Amino acid sequence: MRSWGAGVLALCAALALAGCGGTSPKDPKPAAHTSTGASTPPASLADVAMPRPGKLKPPILSADILVQSQDPLPPSLVAQAKGIKSVVAVDQFSLASFYSEEDEVTYAAVDPSAFRYFAAPATAQTAEVWNRIADGEIAITPELKAELPITHESVTMGNDDDAETVHIGAFAPLVLRSKISAIVNERWADKLHMVKNNALIVSTGEKSPLTAQKNLRKAVGNRGSVTLLALHFDINAPQTAILTGGSVARAVGSFTYTANADGTVNPDKSWVRAFIRTETVPIIGRVTCNKAMIPQLRAALNEVVARGLASKIHKNEYGGCYVPRYIAKDPAQGLSFHTFGTAIDLNVPGNQRGTVGTMDRTVVKIFEKWGFNWGGNWHYTDPMHFELARIVAVR
Structure with a gap:
């Protein structure tokens, strides 16, 4: 049986953590173990543990292009990518997102022994990060440490009530300039209901990735997206x-x-x-939401009316449901959960982020009964916000 180190490994690197003492990507220096709570990971990790990677054999690779599809990438496309003249190396893995409170977290399920070569140099060279991923833990970027609700050194992989919880093994910079902010090993893919092998990371080494990107876009066509991992955001790239996360995530589509x-x-x-429907519901009237949410939204509002609380929801302060946009309209912050049409904002003026808000607590309990989470319970509150957390049968 493997021996679990106490606490979470924090990798101190100049690119990741300010004030860590001038560590450079060529001079990795793991910090001392630190604990954020319990030091024993769930026993269920034995089901997803896989062999630890062996010794790193240079060179470390640049991560230049990310390919992603809603479906598994066929072997023929992977072979075509490998055959592009400017491509040095590729690695196929699984990629998806979950929501933690209102933050989108994009994560990868990988073979640690192969994927580590595409990681930030300091992380690639730190064996303990990859050992912990192989053992079944999750590595997340240091930036997420302050944003995610972490309980007993673990993070819940989605807002759904039935979402899996994974023990955190390390805080470390992962793939530079990419949206990937968490990594688990590939044996998690089934438990997390991921689409397997739907992503490809490509290195072009010292050659420009632009030619490879162009060829990959032709090869992928409308089957997925091809993103240049550059310092700018390519607004024209699909x-x-x-x-992922649980039953709700599976119901709303990709x-x-x-x-x-x-x-x-x-x-x-x-x-x-x-998936998107415009229908009439009590109190608010016409709403445009994901079809998976509308029956439960209607049931919650019917109960609000039946219990004489309709005046607690202000029709003229409805803030929307299906609103496809980035969080704060900033691509760096990821997609808003409203993009999936499974969140709704009510009584907006009196329930701003970071406040206790004025939302009637009996109304909150009714919505929770009908499968919604309330943003007023988050560590950074959003009391106007309700989002679908579980599928409830409506009769």
């Missing part, structure tokens, strides 16, 4: 959103989308046709 300069996004029309 992106892919694959949500899609590709394009971005607009104003921070809004355009999910593909076929997904919108399949």
